[in-house]
Amino acid sequence: MSISIIIAQSPDEIAMCYPIIAQLRPHLQEQDFLGVVTRLSENAGFRLAYVMDGDAGVDSGVVRAVAGYRVSEWLHTGKYLEIEDLIAGSAERSRGYGGLLFDWLVDQARLEGCRQLRLVSGVKRVDAHRFYLRKGMVHEAQYFSLDL
Numbered sequence: 254m255s256i257s258i259i260i261a262q263s264p265d266e267i268a269m270c271y272p273i274i275a276q277l278r279p280h281l282q283e284q285d286f287l288g289v290v291t292r293l294s295e296n297a298g299f300r301l302a303y304v305m306d307g308d309a310g311v312d313s314g315v316v317r318a319v320a321g322y323r324v325s326e327w328l329h330t331g332k333y334l335e336i337e338d339l340i341a342g343s344a345e346r347s348r349g350y351g352g353l354l355f356d357w358l359v360d361q362a363r364l365e366g367c368r369q370l371r372l373v374s375g376v377k378r379v380d381a382h383r384f385y386l387r388k389g390m391v392h393e394a395q396y397f398s399l400d401l
Contacts, residue, residue: 256350257314258357261301267291270301273319277340290321298323299337302357304350317342318350320358324365334362336372339381355388 261267264287271286281289293299301321307314321338336358341351362370372385386392 255307256317256353257305258354259303259305261290261303266303267301269316270303270319273303273316273340273342274301274321274338276343277338293323298325302354302361304341304354306350317345317348318354320354322358322361324362324367331368332366333369333371334358334365334367336370339372351384352388355384 259266261270267287267290271281271283274286275281275283290299290301299321300323301319303316303320304318305314306317318341319338320336320340322334322336324332324334326332336355339351339355339358341348341354345351359370370390372390382392
């Protein structure tokens with residue numbers, strides 16, 4: 254078996270990512286997932302990358318981890334890669350798939366000429382925070398929201 258990281262482009266590849274993403278985003282309905290990802294991709298440059306364990310392709314191998322990300326720019330920090338979702342399948346945690354995908358995202362940020370890699374993580378996701386700190390990330394800001 255080989256391990257590959259692939260950017261999902263076809264509807265079938267995007268659909269393969271749904272079971273993993275749904276573990277982190279249970280509010281997303283499977284029948285809406287492709288449309289939401291397509292819209293985000295077209296309007297905001299959103300991409301899905303996944304770790305495939307086995308022969309790469311829709312008909313073989315198993316998706317072990319998924320990341321949703323986009324490249325953007327802020328006035329105060331310049332260009333950055335934002336990780337919106339990063340999840341290893343519940344049966345795959347602590348097996349290195351999430352770390353492999355995180356390191357790949359760091360490389361992608363460098364290839365894109367980004368000055369930073371960023372992410373927002375819910376305050377209750379303590380295990381995820383430990384992972385991000387081990388990966389060298391710094392907790393540098395507070396995130397605020399207002400439901401409308």
